[in-house]
Amino acid sequence: MHKVLILSKQQPRYHQLLSVAALPGLRFTDVPDEAEIVLADPPLAASALADLPALCWMQSTFAGIDALMQPGLRQDYQLTNIRDYFGPLIAEYVLGYTLDYTRHLSQYRRQQRRGQWHPLPYTSLAARTLVVLGTGSIGTHLAGVAKAMGMSVIGVNRSGRAEPTHFDRIYPLTQLTDALALADVLVSTLPATPQTDLLLNRDSLSHCRDTLVFNVGRGNSLCETGLLAAIEAGQVAHAFLDVFNLEPLAPQHPFWQHPQITITPHIAAESFPEQVFETFRDNYLRYTQQQPLRNLISFEHGY
Numbered sequence: 001m002h003k004v005l006i007l008s009k010q011q012p013r014y015h016q017l018l019s020v021a022a023l024p025g026l027r028f029t030d031v032p033d034e035a036e037i038v039l040a041d042p043p044l045a046a047s048a049l050a051d052l053p054a055l056c057w058m059q060s061t062f063a064g065i066d067a068l069m070q071p072g073l074r075q076d077y078q079l080t081n082i083r084d085y086f087g088p089l090i091a092e093y094v095l096g097y098t099l100d101y102t103r104h105l106s107q108y109r110r111q112q113r114r115g116q117w118h119p120l121p122y123t124s125l126a127a128r129t130l131v132v133l134g135t136g137s138i139g140t141h142l143a144g145v146a147k148a149m150g151m152s153v154i155g156v157n158r159s160g161r162a163e164p165t166h167f168d169r170i171y172p173l174t175q176l177t178d179a180l181a182l183a184d185v186l187v188s189t190l191p192a193t194p195q196t197d198l199l200l201n202r203d204s205l206s207h208c209r210d211t212l213v214f215n216v217g218r219g220n221s222l223c224e225t226g227l228l229a230a231i232e233a234g235q236v237a238h239a240f241l242d243v244f245n246l247e248p249l250a251p252q253h254p255f256w257q258h259p260q261i262t263i264t265p266h267i268a269a270e271s272f273p274e275q276v277f278e279t280f281r282d283n284y285l286r287y288t289q290q291q292p293l294r295n296l297i298s299f300e301h302g303y
Contacts (some may be wrong), residue, residue, distance in 0.1 A: 002026050002288065005035035005052075008043040008061055010073065010273050017277040023284055028045050038286070039280055042067040049074050057287055060278045063138075064267075065297055066192035066218060075299040080283055082271050083295050086160055087141025089269035094142060094187055094214050095149070097262065101212060126150030131179050133199070134189035134217060135162040138269075142187060143167055154179050158195065172201075180207040185214070192218035193302035198303060202226035208235040214266045220243040224255070231260050242268040 002025050006014050015028065018039075029035055032051040038058045040048075045058060046067040058258065060068070061079040068079060071173070100106055104120045111118055130146045132139040135155040143153040143166035152168050156179050159174030171179040186208065190196045200213070201223035213236050215222050222241070230236040240262045241255065255261045270273055283293045297303065 002036050002038040002284075003029040003034045003054075004039060005029055007038060007042060008047060009044075010061070013273040014061075014084060014277065018280075019253070019279070021281060023281065025167060025288060026243035026284065037284070039213055039276075043202075046070065046073060057283075057293070059276075059280045059283060060297075061271050061273075063271070064191065064218060066302070067221075069192070069299070069302050078293060079294045079297040079299070080277055080279070080293050082276055084137050085272075085275045086269035087138045090138050090148045090187075090189065090216050091142045091145040093242070093264075093268040094185070094240075095145060096210060097214070101238060125153070129182050129183040130185045130187065131153060131159075131183035132167075132187050132189065132192075133176075133221070136169065136189070138189045138216075139187075140166055142189070154182060160251060167232065172195055177204055177207040180204060180211070181209070183208060183211045185212045188221050189212040190217040190221050191303040192220045196221045198223045198225065198226075202229050205230035206233065206235055208236045210234065212237055213239045213241075215239070216242050219243045219247070225263075228254065228258075231258075236260070238262065240264070242266055 003024055008014055022198050032048060033053060035052055036054050036056050038045060038055060039061065040058055042065050057078040060079065063086055064081050065079060065081050066148060102125065103122050104200045107120065127150060129152045131154045132143055133156045139155060143155065147166050148152050153166060154164060155167040155170045156173060156176055158173055160170050162170050173195070178224045180227065188200060190199070197220050199221045205226055208230060227239055228237065231239065238260045243262045243266055249255060249263060255263055279294065286293050
């Protein structure tokens with residue numbers, strides 16, 4: 001018998017999905033000491049790790065697991081996350097805001113309310129260059145959508161190697177500034193690791209030229225003061241930020257009122273319980289059959 005503890009803001013929905021599925025040999029528990037398996041939102045799980053002596057496997061309900069990577073937290077269990085669902089949502093977010101900016105869609109709406117007929121110049125996204133930091137499932141899907149719109153796409157990752165699908169070229173992180181110099185649109189999908197900390201800083205962003213910058217990965221990769229300096233210098237035309245080091249963003253933060261920064265409250269790609277459950281069910285069957293789990297996290301690499 002395997003006992004599962006649910007630690008999630010969506011606990012009622014997960015309980016319902018698991019009850020209906022009636023997975024063989026799985027039983028619910030509300031007693032942390034008994035839990036061999038945990039289905040959890042990482043921030044909630046991080047504070048409970050010390051109270052889970054029987055934990056063998058945790059299924060994160062998020063893609064981001066940085067809350068569980070903090071120094072001093074135990075790493076003596078298998079951790080899996082959610083992947084492969086977020087690419088379409090991120091692509092909608094990035095291309096939606098990019099088109100709104102380049103085609104002046106929100107401005108036309110404002111002009112309509114004022115009764116103004118005032119055409120504005122624009123250029124197509126075709127032949128522009130998208131640089132994607134991170135060539136995993138999210139970055140690869142975004143690259144495919146951008147290619148369908150005629151954009152050139154450059155990927156950046158640790159090694160400079162990846163499947164060539166949808167990318168015209170892959171740069172290693174050691175050549176980040178070479179890639180940034182080519183970016184009309186820059187998108188960070190990077191996880192939170194020591195290697196990505198403050199990667200986009202005053203120096204690296206100074207290589208941009210009137211670039212649209214998106215951060216939909218993790219807040220640690222972006223130096224906030226460096227971004228403000230790059231905007232002031234004209235190197236960044238506009239920043240679209242969905243993730244931050246501290247969330248929610250403090251009311252007095254300078255980003256709120258900045259005309260060249262758009263803030264969204266970490267909604268670019270959410271984990272839907274039905275999708276999380278599909279991954280959990282597949283991994284549970286693998287777990288009971290002692291097969292390798294999908295989306296297994298490396299504690300060494302942080303993803």
